[in-house]
Amino acid sequence: MAAVSAEARLAELGIELPDVAAPVAAYVPAVTTGTLLFTSGQLPFVAGALPATGKVGDGDGRVSASDAKEYARLCALNALAAVKAELGSLDRVTRVVKVVGFVASDPAFTGQPGIVNGASEFLGEVFADAGRHARSAVGVAVLPLDAPVEIELVVEFA
Numbered sequence: 001m002a003a004v005s006a007e008a009r010l011a012e013l014g015i016e017l018p019d020v021a022a023p024v025a026a027y028v029p030a031v032t033t034g035t036l037l038f039t040s041g042q043l044p045f046v047a048g049a050l051p052a053t054g055k056v057g058d059g060d061g062r063v064s065a066s067d068a069k070e071y072a073r074l075c076a077l078n079a080l081a082a083v084k085a086e087l088g089s090l091d092r093v094t095r096v097v098k099v100v101g102f103v104a105s106d107p108a109f110t111g112q113p114g115i116v117n118g119a120s121e122f123l124g125e126v127f128a129d130a131g132r133h134a135r136s137a138v139g140v141a142v143l144p145l146d147a148p149v150e151i152e153l154v155v156e157f158a
Contacts, residue, residue, distance in 0.1 A: 006090035029082035044074035053146035057106025072118030075151035105139035
């Protein structure tokens with residue numbers, strides 16, 4: 001049985017890639033070198049706006065862990081939009097090599113790996129075994145535009 005393409009898998013999941021998010025500073029969304037593509041950090045933009053801002057943690061005024069996990073998924077979706085814009089097709093991706101996730105965290109919050117799972121699980125849905133990757137999940141004091149999560153990818157392509 002032939003592997004389902006990443007493009008076909010997104011269609012099966014009913015997911016459309018958004019437009020590539022415009023950079024908020026002096027950088028480009030993605031660059032390639034050799035057979036590797038590196039995305040810039042992607043925020044969880046939906047139609048050009050952040051769905052939430054602030055720190056992840058418990059309590060009033062905090063972004064819940066469950067919401068932040070969904071935002072990590074959105075970040076990964078935005079990263080795939082940057083990948084496709086650079087390569088022309090997600091079907092050129094042969095492997096997701098690395099995911100780096102940053103979580104704007106309340107000082108007491110230590111569940112960063114669970115948040116970044118939102119991105120990792122999504123990439124597994126899209127790329128199956130080729131979506132298995134090395135990863136870092138880092139808690140930080142603040143992210144650009146006060147976003148709760150930021151994700152960057154390294155993918156290999158043919």
